[in-house]
Structure formats: C-alpha cells, structure tokens
Amino acid sequence: MNMNMLSEKVKAVINKIDFSGNVLVKRNNDFIQQYSNGFANxxxxxxNNEDxxxxxxxxxxxxxxxxxCQLIEKGQLSFASKLSDILNIPFPRFDEEITIHHLLTHTAGIPDYFDEEVMEEFADLWVNQPMYLMRNGRDFLPLFQNEPMKLKVGERxxxxxxxxxxxxxxxxxVxxxxxxxxxxxxxxxxxHMEQSGYFELDALPSNTALGYIDEENGEWKSNIYSVPVKxxxxxxxxxxxxDMHRFWQALMKFELLSETMTKxxxxxxxxxxxxxxxxxxYGVWIDKKEDSISKYHVMGYDPGVSxxxxxxxxxxxxxxxxxxxxxGAFDVFKEIENI
Structure with missing residues (x-):
C-alpha cells in the first residue's frame, strides 16, 4: 500500500502543523488519498501506520x-418514548416530557456534565472526579442527574x-x-470494523495510538489523566x-438499518x-447547500484527540x-475539502 498517496497541498498543511495521525479518502473502494504521519507512541x-x-x-x-434506531426497528422503543418511562433512575429536576428524539437531537434541554457553551477544558472535569473511575455510563450520573434543566424541552x-x-x-x-x-x-x-472497540486506557490493545497534548513550552504529555479511562x-x-470508511459504507448501503430508518x-x-x-x-451533523445536502459528517475533540x-x-x-x-484534524480535513 502506498502510504504517500497524498496531494502536495494537504502534505504542506500536515508539515506546517506537525500533524500526527492518519488520512484516508476513498470513492467506493478506490483510494484517492492515504497518508500516515507522526508517532503512535x-x-x-x-x-502511526495504516492500521x-x-x-x-x-x-x-x-x-x-x-x-x-436498531432497537426502534425491533419495536422495543420509539422516538416518542419518554425518558421518565424508560429509565428507573431519579432525575428530580428533569422535565418528564423529554423523549428519545430530544436526546438524539440535543434538544432535551438537560444540563450537561461538560457544557461546551460555558466550559473550555475537558480535563478540568477530572480534578475532583477521578477519571480512572469513569468506566461506564452510570459513573457519569452524579455529575448531572440532580441539576436543574438548562433550557425548556425542544427550545433549541x-x-x-x-x-x-x-x-x-x-x-x-432495552x-x-x-x-x-x-x-x-x-x-x-x-x-466489518474488526479493529474497532471501546478500549480502556490502562489496557490498550496493540497498534493503538496514545493521545498527546502539546504544552505551551513546546513539550508534550499523554492524555491518560485528561479523559475518562473508558x-x-x-x-x-x-x-x-x-474501519470508519467501512462504517459509512455499511450505513449508506442500509446494512445497519433499513432504508427508511437510515433516512x-x-x-x-x-x-x-x-x-x-x-x-x-440523529448523531450526525448535516450540511446543506442550496437546499440539497452537501455532506454528512461526524467530529470529535478531546485532549489528545481530534x-x-x-x-x-x-x-x-x-x-x-x-x-x-x-x-490538527480540522485543518487537514478542510484542506482535503478545498481540493
């Protein structure tokens, strides 16, 4: 596999920002661009390598x-199902009209454990709450379940x-x-995402990149104390x-959901x-251009992750x-779009 299959403009951005990671662009199964740069450790x-x-x-x-959506297809749930009717967990200050649809679209109005509108540093969360204890969803409940609603349900x-x-x-x-x-x-x-999983930082499998945070003094540190352990x-x-390419293919070929549910x-x-x-x-950003959809996209940023x-x-x-x-990921992604 030619790991130098990359345009000079994208390569220039990679060199300028000292990008560490992988780039993959494909149409169907044809490689358009592919490149690995930087250190996994x-x-x-x-x-870093292609795998x-x-x-x-x-x-x-x-x-x-x-x-x-898969559970809804099986008839075990609906988009109109109310959170208060499903989970036997106390949320004393939550509106009882919150539905699955509201949660999927970020319109439930509930408080967040990390509110990106008012907080900047995700790592600050773990000063008083040890990140090594955060291994499943229930571990996060004390961070928000007793807080008041931030907005009215469906407000924005x-x-x-x-x-x-x-x-x-x-x-x-369910x-x-x-x-x-x-x-x-x-x-x-x-x-067929055979290499993907929800791994614990203290038990990472082989060929997994450690996350790195650049310090102001030019040095770096790993992100193991800055994100939940799992x-x-x-x-x-x-x-x-x-594997991410395979996910998009499976989704768009209706191999994960029916055509109706995918839509x-x-x-x-x-x-x-x-x-x-x-x-x-539902879980995806959608950009429009002149009333037609130009792209479906997902993104993620944590300390040591982009x-x-x-x-x-x-x-x-x-x-x-x-x-x-x-x-780094955004700069490279935008340059790919530019060309």
Missing part, C-alpha cells in the same frame, strides 16, 4: 444513534454529552447487554481510518447555527482524518 518512537487505532471522542455518537439545539450518556443507558436496559458489547456485536461486526455512548471509541437517522431535524446552513440529525469524517452524497466520497493530538 512518542516515548518508544513507534510510527493504527485512534480515539475519536464524540465522533462515535453516531454509533449510539444507530443502536437506538444545545450540544449535550449527558444526553448521549442517557441514550447509552437506554440501549443497555437490549439487556452492556453498551459496548451491543455496539460491537450489532454495528462493528456487521460493518469511552462510551457519548464518545471515546477507537477506530482505524479504514430518519440522516434527516436534518434542527439548525445548529443560525448563521450557517448546518443541521443535526477527528473528522464525512460522507459526500453527490460524489460518494468518504473522508477520514484521525489524529492523536488535540488539534
């Missing part, structure tokens, strides 16, 4: 949305990680399986670039920015940019 000088697994932070909210889009934590708990209750096990069995295996329904899965997942339900033609479906991936319906192109640094 800086201490031991282990290079390196990367954390994708919130980029995996779409997996949670697909899981919910408010990007919300806690909402997806709750969706993960719904998946567990399916009778742990969230990660459900996703691996019903999404990853069906999409990801879940709101983010934190690990994938290879090729529901990909419907632009709520405008996310009044100044931009960007919408949110990720962007998109499917472009007009061309059939799929792009994936994974990085094991806090920044």
């Amino acid at each position: 800086c201490t031991h000088s282990i290079l 390196t697994r990367f954390g994708i932070a919130s980029g995996c909210k779409i997996f949670t949305a697909v899981a919910i 889009f408010h990007y919300n990680n806690a909402g997806y934590i709750l969706l993960g708990l719904v998946v567990e209750l 399916s009778g399986k742990g969230f990660d096990k459900y996703v691996i069995e019903n999404i990853f295996k069906r999409a 990801g879940g329904a709101d983010g934190g899965a690990f994938v290879t670039a090729e 529901q997942l990909l419907t632009p339900y709520i405008n996310t920015d009044n100044d931009y033609d960007r919408y949110y479906g 990720f962007h991936s998109a499917y472009y319906p007009e061309s059939g192109l799929i792009s994936v940019v994974c990085s094991n640094k806090s920044e």
Whole structure:
C-alpha cells in the first residue's frame, strides 16, 4: 500500500502543523488519498501506520444513534418514548416530557456534565472526579442527574454529552447487554470494523495510538489523566481510518438499518447555527447547500484527540482524518475539502 498517496497541498498543511495521525479518502473502494504521519507512541518512537487505532471522542455518537434506531426497528422503543418511562433512575429536576428524539437531537434541554457553551477544558472535569473511575455510563450520573434543566424541552439545539450518556443507558436496559458489547456485536461486526472497540486506557490493545497534548513550552504529555479511562455512548471509541470508511459504507448501503430508518437517522431535524446552513440529525451533523445536502459528517475533540469524517452524497466520497493530538484534524480535513 502506498502510504504517500497524498496531494502536495494537504502534505504542506500536515508539515506546517506537525500533524500526527492518519488520512484516508476513498470513492467506493478506490483510494484517492492515504497518508500516515507522526508517532503512535512518542516515548518508544513507534510510527502511526495504516492500521493504527485512534480515539475519536464524540465522533462515535453516531454509533449510539444507530443502536437506538436498531432497537426502534425491533419495536422495543420509539422516538416518542419518554425518558421518565424508560429509565428507573431519579432525575428530580428533569422535565418528564423529554423523549428519545430530544436526546438524539440535543434538544432535551438537560444540563450537561461538560457544557461546551460555558466550559473550555475537558480535563478540568477530572480534578475532583477521578477519571480512572469513569468506566461506564452510570459513573457519569452524579455529575448531572440532580441539576436543574438548562433550557425548556425542544427550545433549541444545545450540544449535550449527558444526553448521549442517557441514550447509552437506554440501549443497555432495552437490549439487556452492556453498551459496548451491543455496539460491537450489532454495528462493528456487521460493518466489518474488526479493529474497532471501546478500549480502556490502562489496557490498550496493540497498534493503538496514545493521545498527546502539546504544552505551551513546546513539550508534550499523554492524555491518560485528561479523559475518562473508558469511552462510551457519548464518545471515546477507537477506530482505524479504514474501519470508519467501512462504517459509512455499511450505513449508506442500509446494512445497519433499513432504508427508511437510515433516512430518519440522516434527516436534518434542527439548525445548529443560525448563521450557517448546518443541521443535526440523529448523531450526525448535516450540511446543506442550496437546499440539497452537501455532506454528512461526524467530529470529535478531546485532549489528545481530534477527528473528522464525512460522507459526500453527490460524489460518494468518504473522508477520514484521525489524529492523536488535540488539534490538527480540522485543518487537514478542510484542506482535503478545498481540493
């Protein structure tokens, strides 16, 4: 495999920002661009390669949305199902009219454990709450379950990680399986994403990139004390670039959901920015251009993680940019779009 299959313009951006990660662009199964750069393990000088697994932070909210839609297809749930009727967990200050649809579209109005509208540093969460104890969805409940509503139900889009934590708990209750096990069995295996999973930072499998945070003094540190030890329904899965490509293919070929349900997942339900033609479906961002959809995309940012991936319906192109640094994926992703 030619790992130098990359345009000079994209390569220039990679060199300028010292990008660490993998780039993959394919149309159907034809390689358009592919490139690996930087170290998966800086201490031991282990290079990233085409099969390196990367954390994708919130980029995996779409997996949670697909899981919910699968359960709805089976008749075990509906988009109108109320959170208060499903989970036997006390949320004393939550509105009882919150539905699965509200949680999927970030319109439930609930408080978030990490509110991106008021907080900047995700790592600050773990000063008083040890990150090594955060291994499943229930571990996050004390961070938000007793807080008041931030907004009225359905009032507006408010990007919300806690909402997806709750969706993960719904998946567990309805399916009778742990969230990660459900996703691996019903999404990853069906999409042939053989290298992907929800790995623990203190038990990472081989060929998995460690996340790195650049310090102001020019040095770096790993992200092991800056993110939860294990990801879940709101983010934190690990994938290879090729596995993410396989996910988009399986989704768009209706191998994960029926055609009708896939269209529901990909419907632009709520405008996310009044100044931009960007919408949110179920676990996926949707950009419009002149009343037609120009791309479906997912993204994720955590300390030591940056990720962007998109499917472009007009061309059939799929792009994936994974990085094991806090920044970089967006710059490379935009340059790919420019060309």
